[in-house]
Amino acid sequence: MIILENINKSFKNVKVLNNLNISFEDKKITVVIGRSGEGKSVMLKHIVGLLKPDSGRVLFNDIDLNSINKKELNELRKKFGMVFQDGALFDSINIFENVAFPLRQHLKLSEGDVVKKVISALNDVGLSGIESKMPAELSGGMRKRVAVARALILEPETVLFDEPTTGLDPIMSDVINNLIISTQKHFKYTGIIISHDIEGAYKTADTIAMLYEGAIIEKGDAEKFKTSDNPVVRQFVTGSMIGPIVI
Amino acid sequence: MDFILRYFEKIGLFVLYIINELGSLIIYLWNCILSILRYSVNVNNLFDQMAFIGMDSFYIVGLTGLFVGMVLSLQAYYAARIVGVTYMIGPTVALAMTRELGPVLTALMITARCGSSMASEIGTMKISEQVDALEVMAVDPFYFLSVPRIIASMVMLPIMSIVTSLIGIFGGYVVYKFFLGLNGAVFVDMIYKYIKLSDIYNGLLKAVFFGIILATISTFKGFEASGGSKGVGRVTTQAVVLSSIYILFADYILTSILF
Ligand SMILES: Nc1ncnc2c1ncn2[C@@H]1O[C@H](COP(=O)(O)OP(=O)(O)OP(=O)(O)O)[C@@H](O)[C@H]1O
Ligand SMILES: [Mg+2]
Numbered sequence: 001m002i003i004l005e006n007i008n009k010s011f012k013n014v015k016v017l018n019n020l021n022i023s024f025e026d027k028k029i030t031v032v033i034g035r036s037g038e039g040k041s042v043m044l045k046h047i048v049g050l051l052k053p054d055s056g057r058v059l060f061n062d063i064d065l066n067s068i069n070k071k072e073l074n075e076l077r078k079k080f081g082m083v084f085q086d087g088a089l090f091d092s093i094n095i096f097e098n099v100a101f102p103l104r105q106h107l108k109l110s111e112g113d114v115v116k117k118v119i120s121a122l123n124d125v126g127l128s129g130i131e132s133k134m135p136a137e138l139s140g141g142m143r144k145r146v147a148v149a150r151a152l153i154l155e156p157e158t159v160l161f162d163e164p165t166t167g168l169d170p171i172m173s174d175v176i177n178n179l180i181i182s183t184q185k186h187f188k189y190t191g192i193i194i195s196h197d198i199e200g201a202y203k204t205a206d207t208i209a210m211l212y213e214g215a216i217i218e219k220g221d222a223e224k225f226k227t228s229d230n231p232v233v234r235q236f237v238t239g240s241m242i243g244p245i246v247i
Numbered sequence: 248m249d250f251i252l253r254y255f256e257k258i259g260l261f262v263l264y265i266i267n268e269l270g271s272l273i274i275y276l277w278n279c280i281l282s283i284l285r286y287s288v289n290v291n292n293l294f295d296q297m298a299f300i301g302m303d304s305f306y307i308v309g310l311t312g313l314f315v316g317m318v319l320s321l322q323a324y325y326a327a328r329i330v331g332v333t334y335m336i337g338p339t340v341a342l343a344m345t346r347e348l349g350p351v352l353t354a355l356m357i358t359a360r361c362g363s364s365m366a367s368e369i370g371t372m373k374i375s376e377q378v379d380a381l382e383v384m385a386v387d388p389f390y391f392l393s394v395p396r397i398i399a400s401m402v403m404l405p406i407m408s409i410v411t412s413l414i415g416i417f418g419g420y421v422v423y424k425f426f427l428g429l430n431g432a433v434f435v436d437m438i439y440k441y442i443k444l445s446d447i448y449n450g451l452l453k454a455v456f457f458g459i460i461l462a463t464i465s466t467f468k469g470f471e472a473s474g475g476s477k478g479v480g481r482v483t484t485q486a487v488v489l490s491s492i493y494i495l496f497a498d499y500i501l502t503s504i505l506f
Contacts (some may be wrong), residue, residue, distance in 0.1 A: 008328070047380075048382075048383050050379050050382060050383065070387075071285060074385045074387065075385070077382070077383055077384070077385040078385045080383060080385075082380070082383045084379070084380060086375065086376060088377050088379065088380035089377075089380075090260065090372075090377055090380070091371075091372075091375070092368075094355040102384050105384065105385075105386050106385070136501065230325050
């Protein structure tokens with residue numbers, strides 16, 4: 001179980017996370033929704049220790065991320081996969097090597113096994129025959145999918161997706177959503193997905209949470225969101241300009 | 248009056264900045280050493296960097312050595328002719344190259360060529376979250392990016408410094424024999440007579456230090472990048488300027504200790 005406890009985080013004078021409390025259940029998919037600029041990516045970076053909270057704790061199976069040293073943190077991180085919002089592919093190596101990177105760093109596989117795994121991972125995200133291309137030669141959506149393949153290749157215990165379907169066409173979005181669902185069924189990871197795509201969230205999520213003004217204002221299953229009487233949630237899920245959210 | 252004060256204030260601030268950076272650099276270098284102890288060295292990246300700093304820099308470093316050696320020979324002739332000791336031109340060129348110009352010029356050229364690219368490469372990785380991605384994939388950025396560059400630079404600088412010195416001496420010889428029309432054998436014999444092994448060792452030891460300095464500063468500056476392309480440009484400039492200053496400063500300190 002991953003728990004964020006009373007997290008506060010400001011950049012300069014701007015408060016981004018305001019006493020944020022949320023827990024992510026093991027082996028379930030939690031989708032966090034919220035408006036652009038609300039601090040969703042910032043929240044995700046706290047979970048893997050890329051950002052440190054000004055106050056509050058991040059607990060991973062009861063281990064406080066702040067209380068462990070760098071080496072222990074690295075051991076912990078081996079259990080994580082992460083898709084960055086902009087992909088964060090290594091731009092100096094080709095697609096094949098990008099996806100193979102975690103394998104080469106952490107497992108001692110034969111070259112044949114690496115090739116097999118990488119090709120199949122790329123196939124799963126609908127990309128084949130682009131192994132030798134460089135990241136700069138791909139479209140944004142293709143890069144995103146390579147990032148998904150890279151995040152899943154070590155079959156981690158926890159996978160964080162920062163907007164995995166943003167920038168994809170509707171069909172590809174569905175492919176990625178289904179890939180997340182099927183891989184999660186298959187190797188039972190804890191999935192944390194950031195998304196704006198409310199339909200996709202209904203489809204993939206066991207739990208949905210909404211981040212608003214630095215805190216979680218609603219958490220529950222899809223049904224709860226569809227029928228929520230919180231006006232902020234209602235406005236967001238219906239995608240209306242009119243409502244309590246100031247634009 | 249006021250503007251003079253302000254001028255000194257600026258100098259003071261600059262000195263403070265240099266010293267302040269020194270503190271951060273020492274901490275950074277210490278972290279790199281810790282990372283070697285924890286994760287050892289990434290051999291693939293090390294060899295890539297050694298090729299980049301060594302083989303790929305051959306022409307620029309060789310050309311620098313050649314011209315400096317040739318100029319030295321000419322300048323030494325100008326002075327030596329007055330007192331009639333033109334046979335000392337060989338040792339003058341050789342000593343200047345091995346003790347001083349070989350290591351320093353190599354270090355400055357490699358800073359311009361490789362230090363700048365270390366800073367901008369790591370800087371770009373930093374602002375595009377590639378460094379974050381490395382960290383999340385449980386790969387220590389010191390292990391993957393810094394340490395290979397620092398060790399490669401430390402190993403290759405003395406080697407490139409030998410190259411520079413040798414080519415410089417060769418350039419001096421060519422000018423001595425063909426341009427000034429003096430006896431080439433004297434040039435070589437006098438070098439053997441006056442140059443000691445310690446001159447060469449100490450020059451190489453300097454080069455080792457310069458290598459550590461330039462790669463440590465350049466990689467460190469890369470990690471400091473923030474913002475966008477402007478941020479990368481800024482740290483690249485800082486890397487080259489700071490490295491050059493520290494190299495010249497260290498050169499003075501080392502020379503006064505070693506020789
Ligand atoms: N490194 C940083 N330095 C300064 N401010 C930052 C930094 N990272 C994020 N912020 C600020 O924090 C706020 C939240 O950013 P964040 O990227 O988490 O938004 P988000 O919810 O992920 O938005 P989006 O859906 O558009 O990706 C923004 O106002 C942003 O300006
Ligand atoms: Mg974001």
